[in-house]
Amino acid sequence: MHILVNAAMSADGKLSSRDREQVAISGPDDFDRVDAVRADSDGVMVGVGTILADDPSLTVDDPDRRRARSDRGDPENPARVVADSQIRTPTDARILDDEAETYLLTSEAAPPDFVAEIEETGATVVTAGDQRVDLAAAFDALEAHGIERLLVEGGGELIFSLFGADLVDELSVFVGPSVIGGRQAPTLADGDGFVEEFPALELRSVERIDDGVLLEWDVA
Amino acid sequence: MHILVNAAMSADGKLSSRDREQVAISGPDDFDRVDAVRADSDGVMVGVGTILADDPSLTVDDPDRRRARSDRGDPENPARVVADSQIRTPTDARILDDEAETYLLTSEAAPPDFVAEIEETGATVVTAGDQRVDLAAAFDALEAHGIERLLVEGGGELIFSLFGADLVDELSVFVGPSVIGGRQAPTLADGDGFVEEFPALELRSVERIDDGVLLEWDVA
Numbered sequence: 001m002h003i004l005v006n007a008a009m010s011a012d013g014k015l016s017s018r019d020r021e022q023v024a025i026s027g028p029d030d031f032d033r034v035d036a037v038r039a040d041s042d043g044v045m046v047g048v049g050t051i052l053a054d055d056p057s058l059t060v061d062d063p064d065r066r067r068a069r070s071d072r073g074d075p076e077n078p079a080r081v082v083a084d085s086q087i088r089t090p091t092d093a094r095i096l097d098d099e100a101e102t103y104l105l106t107s108e109a110a111p112p113d114f115v116a117e118i119e120e121t122g123a124t125v126v127t128a129g130d131q132r133v134d135l136a137a138a139f140d141a142l143e144a145h146g147i148e149r150l151l152v153e154g155g156g157e158l159i160f161s162l163f164g165a166d167l168v169d170e171l172s173v174f175v176g177p178s179v180i181g182g183r184q185a186p187t188l189a190d191g192d193g194f195v196e197e198f199p200a201l202e203l204r205s206v207e208r209i210d211d212g213v214l215l216e217w218d219v220a
Numbered sequence: 221m222h223i224l225v226n227a228a229m230s231a232d233g234k235l236s237s238r239d240r241e242q243v244a245i246s247g248p249d250d251f252d253r254v255d256a257v258r259a260d261s262d263g264v265m266v267g268v269g270t271i272l273a274d275d276p277s278l279t280v281d282d283p284d285r286r287r288a289r290s291d292r293g294d295p296e297n298p299a300r301v302v303a304d305s306q307i308r309t310p311t312d313a314r315i316l317d318d319e320a321e322t323y324l325l326t327s328e329a330a331p332p333d334f335v336a337e338i339e340e341t342g343a344t345v346v347t348a349g350d351q352r353v354d355l356a357a358a359f360d361a362l363e364a365h366g367i368e369r370l371l372v373e374g375g376g377e378l379i380f381s382l383f384g385a386d387l388v389d390e391l392s393v394f395v396g397p398s399v400i401g402g403r404q405a406p407t408l409a410d411g412d413g414f415v416e417e418f419p420a421l422e423l424r425s426v427e428r429i430d431d432g433v434l435l436e437w438d439v440a
Binding site for chain 2: 179183195198202
Protein backbone atom coordinates (compact mmCIF):
# COMPACT_ATOMS: atom_id res chain seq x y z
CA MET A 1 0.00 0.00 0.00
CA HIS A 2 1.17 3.53 -0.76
CA ILE A 3 0.52 6.01 2.06
CA LEU A 4 0.52 9.77 1.55
CA VAL A 5 0.05 11.97 4.60
CA ASN A 6 -1.33 15.43 3.78
CA ALA A 7 -2.01 18.23 6.22
CA ALA A 8 -2.09 22.01 6.57
CA MET A 9 -0.25 23.54 9.49
CA SER A 10 0.41 27.09 10.70
CA ALA A 11 3.91 28.56 10.36
CA ASP A 12 4.58 27.17 13.87
CA GLY A 13 3.43 23.61 13.10
CA LYS A 14 -0.10 23.60 14.55
CA LEU A 15 -3.11 21.89 12.94
CA SER A 16 -5.56 23.96 14.99
CA SER A 17 -5.78 25.99 18.20
CA ARG A 18 -5.69 24.59 21.72
CA ASP A 19 -9.52 24.51 21.57
CA ARG A 20 -9.23 22.07 18.65
CA GLU A 21 -11.60 24.15 16.63
CA GLN A 22 -10.93 24.31 12.91
CA VAL A 23 -8.72 27.22 11.88
CA ALA A 24 -8.56 28.28 8.23
CA ILE A 25 -4.91 27.63 7.46
CA SER A 26 -4.82 27.04 3.71
CA GLY A 27 -6.84 28.65 0.91
CA PRO A 28 -8.89 27.74 -2.17
CA ASP A 29 -5.96 26.57 -4.29
CA ASP A 30 -4.77 24.17 -1.62
CA PHE A 31 -8.32 22.91 -1.03
CA ASP A 32 -8.58 22.19 -4.73
CA ARG A 33 -5.20 20.44 -4.77
CA VAL A 34 -6.27 18.21 -1.86
CA ASP A 35 -9.57 17.47 -3.60
CA ALA A 36 -7.59 16.23 -6.64
CA VAL A 37 -5.40 14.06 -4.41
CA ARG A 38 -8.53 12.60 -2.77
CA ALA A 39 -9.95 11.80 -6.21
CA ASP A 40 -6.73 9.93 -7.06
CA SER A 41 -6.87 7.85 -3.85
CA ASP A 42 -8.61 4.57 -3.08
CA GLY A 43 -9.10 5.58 0.54
CA VAL A 44 -9.08 8.76 2.67
CA MET A 45 -8.17 8.25 6.32
CA VAL A 46 -8.36 10.27 9.55
CA GLY A 47 -8.10 9.48 13.24
CA VAL A 48 -11.19 9.48 15.41
CA GLY A 49 -10.09 12.77 17.01
CA THR A 50 -10.66 14.46 13.65
CA ILE A 51 -14.12 12.88 13.38
CA LEU A 52 -15.05 14.16 16.84
CA ALA A 53 -13.58 17.64 16.28
CA ASP A 54 -14.62 18.35 12.68
CA ASP A 55 -17.15 15.71 11.54
CA PRO A 56 -15.74 15.77 7.98
CA SER A 57 -17.38 14.00 5.03
CA LEU A 58 -14.03 13.13 3.36
CA THR A 59 -15.71 13.00 -0.05
CA VAL A 60 -14.54 14.48 -3.36
CA ASP A 61 -15.94 17.98 -3.80
CA ASP A 62 -15.58 18.49 -7.56
CA PRO A 63 -18.37 16.71 -9.57
CA ASP A 64 -16.07 16.37 -12.61
CA ARG A 65 -13.60 14.43 -10.50
CA ARG A 66 -16.34 12.19 -9.13
CA ARG A 67 -17.59 11.57 -12.70
CA ALA A 68 -14.06 10.76 -13.90
CA ARG A 69 -13.81 8.17 -11.12
CA SER A 70 -17.15 6.61 -12.17
CA ASP A 71 -16.07 6.64 -15.83
CA ARG A 72 -13.04 4.55 -15.02
CA GLY A 73 -15.12 2.07 -13.03
CA ASP A 74 -14.26 3.32 -9.53
CA PRO A 75 -16.83 4.39 -6.93
CA GLU A 76 -17.64 8.12 -7.10
CA ASN A 77 -15.77 8.71 -3.84
CA PRO A 78 -12.80 6.91 -2.32
CA ALA A 79 -13.49 4.81 0.77
CA ARG A 80 -13.42 6.59 4.14
CA VAL A 81 -11.12 5.00 6.73
CA VAL A 82 -11.09 5.91 10.44
CA ALA A 83 -8.60 4.69 13.05
CA ASP A 84 -10.75 4.32 16.16
CA SER A 85 -9.34 1.90 18.76
CA GLN A 86 -12.29 2.14 21.16
CA ILE A 87 -15.01 3.13 18.67
CA ARG A 88 -15.76 6.67 19.69
CA THR A 89 -17.20 7.55 16.27
CA PRO A 90 -20.86 8.51 16.77
CA THR A 91 -23.33 6.65 14.56
CA ASP A 92 -24.55 9.96 13.11
CA ALA A 93 -21.05 10.95 11.95
CA ARG A 94 -20.95 12.18 8.34
CA ILE A 95 -18.40 9.53 7.35
CA LEU A 96 -21.09 6.90 8.04
CA ASP A 97 -23.50 8.28 5.41
CA ASP A 98 -23.95 6.48 2.08
CA GLU A 99 -21.76 8.77 -0.03
CA ALA A 100 -18.91 6.25 0.08
CA GLU A 101 -17.80 3.00 1.63
CA THR A 102 -16.44 3.36 5.15
CA TYR A 103 -14.00 1.25 7.14
CA LEU A 104 -13.57 1.63 10.88
CA LEU A 105 -10.24 0.24 12.04
CA THR A 106 -10.55 -0.77 15.66
CA SER A 107 -8.98 -2.97 18.36
CA GLU A 108 -10.13 -5.85 20.55
CA ALA A 109 -10.78 -3.18 23.21
CA ALA A 110 -13.83 -1.85 21.32
CA PRO A 111 -17.16 -2.76 23.00
CA PRO A 112 -18.98 -5.41 20.88
CA ASP A 113 -22.21 -3.37 21.08
CA PHE A 114 -20.45 -0.47 19.41
CA VAL A 115 -19.08 -2.74 16.68
CA ALA A 116 -22.62 -3.98 15.97
CA GLU A 117 -24.01 -0.40 15.90
CA ILE A 118 -21.36 0.71 13.42
CA GLU A 119 -21.97 -2.34 11.21
CA GLU A 120 -25.68 -1.50 11.17
CA THR A 121 -24.85 1.77 9.41
CA GLY A 122 -23.36 -0.27 6.54
CA ALA A 123 -19.73 0.43 7.45
CA THR A 124 -17.13 -2.34 7.68
CA VAL A 125 -15.35 -2.81 11.01
CA VAL A 126 -11.79 -4.14 10.80
CA THR A 127 -10.43 -5.37 14.15
CA ALA A 128 -6.66 -5.57 14.56
CA GLY A 129 -4.63 -5.14 17.74
CA ASP A 130 -5.38 -5.55 21.45
CA GLN A 131 -5.77 -2.08 22.96
CA ARG A 132 -4.81 0.05 19.98
CA VAL A 133 -5.27 -0.49 16.27
CA ASP A 134 -2.44 -2.54 14.76
CA LEU A 135 -2.16 -0.27 11.75
CA ALA A 136 0.03 -2.56 9.61
CA ALA A 137 -2.34 -5.52 10.07
CA ALA A 138 -5.41 -3.34 9.47
CA PHE A 139 -3.86 -1.97 6.26
CA ASP A 140 -3.30 -5.53 5.01
CA ALA A 141 -7.04 -6.04 5.43
CA LEU A 142 -7.74 -2.79 3.53
CA GLU A 143 -5.50 -3.96 0.71
CA ALA A 144 -7.57 -7.13 0.47
CA HIS A 145 -10.52 -4.75 -0.16
CA GLY A 146 -8.63 -3.11 -3.05
CA ILE A 147 -7.28 -0.04 -1.24
CA GLU A 148 -3.81 0.51 -2.66
CA ARG A 149 -3.42 4.29 -2.46
CA LEU A 150 -4.33 5.73 0.93
CA LEU A 151 -4.45 9.46 1.68
CA VAL A 152 -4.14 10.29 5.40
CA GLU A 153 -5.45 13.73 6.39
CA GLY A 154 -4.63 13.74 10.12
CA GLY A 155 -4.76 14.35 12.96
CA GLY A 156 -1.42 14.53 14.70
CA GLU A 157 -1.96 11.42 16.85
CA LEU A 158 -2.61 9.21 13.81
CA ILE A 159 0.23 10.80 11.83
CA PHE A 160 2.67 10.12 14.66
CA SER A 161 1.47 6.49 14.94
CA LEU A 162 1.97 5.99 11.21
CA PHE A 163 5.52 7.34 11.34
CA GLY A 164 6.15 5.20 14.43
CA ALA A 165 5.05 2.10 12.51
CA ASP A 166 7.20 3.13 9.52
CA LEU A 167 4.17 3.14 7.24
CA VAL A 168 4.42 6.59 5.60
CA ASP A 169 5.71 6.93 2.03
CA GLU A 170 5.14 10.65 1.43
CA LEU A 171 4.34 13.73 3.53
CA SER A 172 2.75 16.82 1.97
CA VAL A 173 2.52 19.84 4.25
CA PHE A 174 0.95 23.16 3.43
CA VAL A 175 2.56 25.75 5.71
CA GLY A 176 0.18 28.65 6.17
CA PRO A 177 0.67 32.36 6.92
CA SER A 178 -0.29 32.50 10.58
CA VAL A 179 0.97 31.73 14.07
CA ILE A 180 -1.36 29.65 16.26
CA GLY A 181 0.92 28.90 19.20
CA GLY A 182 0.10 26.86 22.29
CA ARG A 183 1.76 24.07 24.26
CA GLN A 184 -1.54 22.16 24.09
CA ALA A 185 -2.44 22.89 20.48
CA PRO A 186 -2.41 19.87 18.16
CA THR A 187 0.64 19.63 15.92
CA LEU A 188 1.36 17.76 12.71
CA ALA A 189 2.82 14.85 14.69
CA ASP A 190 1.83 14.44 18.34
CA GLY A 191 1.82 11.11 20.22
CA ASP A 192 4.72 10.35 22.53
CA GLY A 193 7.24 11.71 20.06
CA PHE A 194 10.55 10.29 18.91
CA VAL A 195 13.56 10.63 21.17
CA GLU A 196 16.74 9.22 19.74
CA GLU A 197 16.05 8.31 16.16
CA PHE A 198 13.91 10.56 14.02
CA PRO A 199 12.27 9.56 10.74
CA ALA A 200 14.27 11.22 7.96
CA LEU A 201 12.66 13.00 5.02
CA GLU A 202 13.82 14.08 1.60
CA LEU A 203 12.47 17.32 0.20
CA ARG A 204 11.01 16.56 -3.22
CA SER A 205 9.34 19.86 -4.04
CA VAL A 206 8.59 23.33 -2.75
CA GLU A 207 5.75 25.36 -4.21
CA ARG A 208 4.16 28.64 -3.25
CA ILE A 209 0.39 28.24 -3.13
CA ASP A 210 -2.33 30.50 -1.73
CA ASP A 211 -0.44 32.68 0.80
CA GLY A 212 1.78 29.85 2.05
CA VAL A 213 4.01 27.13 0.75
CA LEU A 214 3.51 23.44 -0.02
CA LEU A 215 6.39 21.20 1.05
CA GLU A 216 6.40 17.71 -0.42
CA TRP A 217 8.66 15.24 1.38
CA ASP A 218 9.51 11.63 0.62
CA VAL A 219 10.19 9.43 3.62
CA ALA A 220 13.84 8.40 3.35
CA MET B 221 13.56 48.34 17.66
CA HIS B 222 13.50 45.80 14.83
CA ILE B 223 12.89 42.22 15.98
CA LEU B 224 13.70 39.19 13.85
CA VAL B 225 12.78 35.77 15.21
CA ASN B 226 14.87 32.95 13.74
CA ALA B 227 14.53 29.26 14.51
CA ALA B 228 14.97 25.80 13.02
CA MET B 229 12.09 23.37 13.35
CA SER B 230 11.41 19.83 12.18
CA ALA B 231 8.91 19.21 9.37
CA ASP B 232 6.27 18.88 12.11
CA GLY B 233 7.10 22.15 13.87
CA LYS B 234 9.26 20.98 16.79
CA LEU B 235 12.35 22.77 18.08
CA SER B 236 13.59 19.64 19.86
CA SER B 237 12.34 16.34 21.27
CA ARG B 238 10.16 15.91 24.35
CA ASP B 239 13.42 15.46 26.33
CA ARG B 240 14.38 19.01 25.28
CA GLU B 241 17.77 17.79 24.17
CA GLN B 242 19.23 19.49 21.14
CA VAL B 243 18.37 17.78 17.88
CA ALA B 244 20.36 18.60 14.74
CA ILE B 245 17.64 20.07 12.53
CA SER B 246 19.50 22.35 10.15
CA GLY B 247 22.91 21.96 8.50
CA PRO B 248 26.15 23.90 7.88
CA ASP B 249 24.70 26.35 5.36
CA ASP B 250 21.91 27.36 7.71
CA PHE B 251 24.35 27.64 10.64
CA ASP B 252 26.46 29.98 8.53
CA ARG B 253 23.41 32.00 7.50
CA VAL B 254 22.41 32.42 11.16
CA ASP B 255 25.97 33.40 12.08
CA ALA B 256 25.78 36.17 9.47
CA VAL B 257 22.45 37.35 10.87
CA ARG B 258 23.95 37.39 14.37
CA ALA B 259 26.85 39.48 13.11
CA ASP B 260 24.37 41.99 11.68
CA SER B 261 22.47 42.28 14.96
CA ASP B 262 23.00 44.50 17.99
CA GLY B 263 21.62 41.84 20.31
CA VAL B 264 20.91 38.10 20.29
CA MET B 265 18.11 36.96 22.58
CA VAL B 266 16.83 33.66 23.98
CA GLY B 267 14.52 32.65 26.80
CA VAL B 268 15.90 31.16 29.99
CA GLY B 269 14.61 27.72 28.96
CA THR B 270 17.13 27.73 26.13
CA ILE B 271 19.92 28.72 28.54
CA LEU B 272 19.01 25.83 30.86
CA ALA B 273 18.62 23.29 28.04
CA ASP B 274 21.53 24.18 25.76
CA ASP B 275 23.84 26.65 27.55
CA PRO B 276 24.59 28.49 24.28
CA SER B 277 27.30 31.15 23.93
CA LEU B 278 25.29 33.21 21.36
CA THR B 279 28.51 34.67 19.96
CA VAL B 280 29.53 35.12 16.32
CA ASP B 281 31.44 32.07 15.12
CA ASP B 282 33.24 33.43 12.06
CA PRO B 283 36.37 35.49 13.00
CA ASP B 284 36.06 37.57 9.80
CA ARG B 285 32.60 38.64 10.84
CA ARG B 286 33.80 39.54 14.34
CA ARG B 287 36.66 41.54 12.82
CA ALA B 288 34.27 43.34 10.46
CA ARG B 289 32.20 44.32 13.47
CA SER B 290 35.29 45.66 15.27
CA ASP B 291 36.40 47.53 12.13
CA ARG B 292 33.12 49.42 12.03
CA GLY B 293 33.42 50.32 15.72
CA ASP B 294 31.00 47.74 17.13
CA PRO B 295 31.87 45.20 19.82
CA GLU B 296 33.18 41.90 18.35
CA ASN B 297 29.96 40.16 19.38
CA PRO B 298 26.41 41.47 19.68
CA ALA B 299 25.02 41.74 23.20
CA ARG B 300 23.39 38.63 24.67
CA VAL B 301 19.87 39.14 25.99
CA VAL B 302 17.98 36.63 28.14
CA ALA B 303 14.33 36.82 29.19
CA ASP B 304 14.36 35.35 32.69
CA SER B 305 11.43 36.44 34.89
CA GLN B 306 12.63 34.67 38.06
CA ILE B 307 16.38 34.58 37.30
CA ARG B 308 16.98 30.90 36.75
CA THR B 309 20.13 31.54 34.71
CA PRO B 310 23.03 29.90 36.59
CA THR B 311 26.01 32.17 37.25
CA ASP B 312 28.28 29.79 35.31
CA ALA B 313 26.14 29.99 32.15
CA ARG B 314 28.21 30.65 29.02
CA ILE B 315 26.22 33.79 28.20
CA LEU B 316 27.71 35.35 31.37
CA ASP B 317 31.31 35.01 30.16
CA ASP B 318 33.23 38.08 28.94
CA GLU B 319 32.89 37.42 25.21
CA ALA B 320 30.09 39.97 24.95
CA GLU B 321 27.87 42.25 26.95
CA THR B 322 24.90 40.49 28.53
CA TYR B 323 21.49 41.77 29.58
CA LEU B 324 19.17 39.76 31.78
CA LEU B 325 15.57 40.93 31.47
CA THR B 326 13.73 40.05 34.64
CA SER B 327 10.66 40.93 36.70
CA GLU B 328 10.00 42.22 40.21
CA ALA B 329 9.50 38.55 41.17
CA ALA B 330 13.23 37.83 40.85
CA PRO B 331 14.96 37.32 44.24
CA PRO B 332 17.22 40.34 45.01
CA ASP B 333 20.09 37.98 45.92
CA PHE B 334 19.96 36.51 42.44
CA VAL B 335 19.97 39.98 40.87
CA ALA B 336 23.10 40.83 42.86
CA GLU B 337 24.81 37.57 41.87
CA ILE B 338 24.11 38.17 38.18
CA GLU B 339 25.35 41.76 38.41
CA GLU B 340 28.59 40.50 40.00
CA THR B 341 29.33 38.61 36.76
CA GLY B 342 29.34 41.95 34.92
CA ALA B 343 25.96 41.47 33.28
CA THR B 344 23.27 44.16 33.34
CA VAL B 345 19.94 43.30 34.93
CA VAL B 346 16.89 45.09 33.50
CA THR B 347 13.78 44.79 35.69
CA ALA B 348 10.39 45.33 34.03
CA GLY B 349 7.06 43.76 34.97
CA ASP B 350 5.61 42.26 38.14
CA GLN B 351 5.62 38.48 37.78
CA ARG B 352 6.76 38.18 34.16
CA VAL B 353 9.06 40.33 32.09
CA ASP B 354 7.24 43.24 30.48
CA LEU B 355 8.97 42.74 27.14
CA ALA B 356 7.96 46.06 25.56
CA ALA B 357 9.24 48.05 28.55
CA ALA B 358 12.44 45.97 28.75
CA PHE B 359 13.07 46.53 25.04
CA ASP B 360 12.75 50.29 25.54
CA ALA B 361 15.57 49.96 28.08
CA LEU B 362 17.66 47.94 25.60
CA GLU B 363 17.14 50.61 22.97
CA ALA B 364 18.53 53.16 25.39
CA HIS B 365 21.66 50.94 25.44
CA GLY B 366 21.90 51.16 21.63
CA ILE B 367 20.24 47.85 20.73
CA GLU B 368 18.21 48.56 17.62
CA ARG B 369 18.32 45.24 15.76
CA LEU B 370 17.46 42.26 17.93
CA LEU B 371 17.70 38.64 16.77
CA VAL B 372 15.57 36.23 18.83
CA GLU B 373 16.63 32.58 18.61
CA GLY B 374 13.90 30.95 20.75
CA GLY B 375 12.62 29.03 22.46
CA GLY B 376 8.93 28.58 21.86
CA GLU B 377 7.76 30.20 25.10
CA LEU B 378 9.61 33.44 24.37
CA ILE B 379 8.55 33.43 20.71
CA PHE B 380 4.90 33.07 21.70
CA SER B 381 5.22 35.89 24.25
CA LEU B 382 6.74 38.16 21.61
CA PHE B 383 3.92 37.46 19.15
CA GLY B 384 1.43 37.96 21.98
CA ALA B 385 2.90 41.38 22.70
CA ASP B 386 2.87 42.24 18.96
CA LEU B 387 6.63 42.83 18.99
CA VAL B 388 7.82 40.63 16.09
CA ASP B 389 8.73 42.23 12.75
CA GLU B 390 10.08 39.18 10.89
CA LEU B 391 10.05 35.41 11.33
CA SER B 392 12.66 33.21 9.63
CA VAL B 393 12.06 29.47 9.94
CA PHE B 394 14.30 26.74 8.66
CA VAL B 395 12.12 23.64 8.16
CA GLY B 396 14.29 20.55 8.41
CA PRO B 397 14.02 17.05 6.92
CA SER B 398 12.87 15.06 9.93
CA VAL B 399 9.83 14.29 12.06
CA ILE B 400 10.27 14.72 15.82
CA GLY B 401 6.68 14.32 17.02
CA GLY B 402 5.42 14.52 20.58
CA ARG B 403 2.54 16.26 22.35
CA GLN B 404 5.09 17.52 24.90
CA ALA B 405 7.89 18.45 22.52
CA PRO B 406 8.65 22.17 22.31
CA THR B 407 7.30 23.89 19.22
CA LEU B 408 8.16 27.13 17.45
CA ALA B 409 5.45 28.96 19.42
CA ASP B 410 4.26 27.45 22.69
CA GLY B 411 2.76 29.45 25.57
CA ASP B 412 -1.01 29.47 26.00
CA GLY B 413 -1.58 29.81 22.27
CA PHE B 414 -3.90 32.10 20.36
CA VAL B 415 -7.56 31.20 20.15
CA GLU B 416 -9.65 33.57 18.10
CA GLU B 417 -7.26 35.93 16.40
CA PHE B 418 -4.01 34.65 15.00
CA PRO B 419 -1.04 36.83 14.06
CA ALA B 420 -0.95 36.96 10.26
CA LEU B 421 2.23 36.57 8.25
CA GLU B 422 3.27 37.42 4.71
CA LEU B 423 5.62 35.06 2.93
CA ARG B 424 8.56 37.09 1.70
CA SER B 425 10.89 34.37 0.46
CA VAL B 426 11.31 30.62 0.13
CA GLU B 427 14.77 29.13 -0.31
CA ARG B 428 16.05 25.57 -0.31
CA ILE B 429 19.05 25.33 1.98
CA ASP B 430 20.87 22.29 3.36
CA ASP B 431 18.29 19.49 3.09
CA GLY B 432 15.37 21.68 4.10
CA VAL B 433 13.80 25.01 3.28
CA LEU B 434 14.07 28.49 4.74
CA LEU B 435 10.78 30.38 4.98
CA GLU B 436 11.04 34.11 5.58
CA TRP B 437 7.84 35.75 6.79
CA ASP B 438 7.00 39.37 7.50
CA VAL B 439 4.51 40.00 10.25
CA ALA B 440 1.46 41.56 8.59
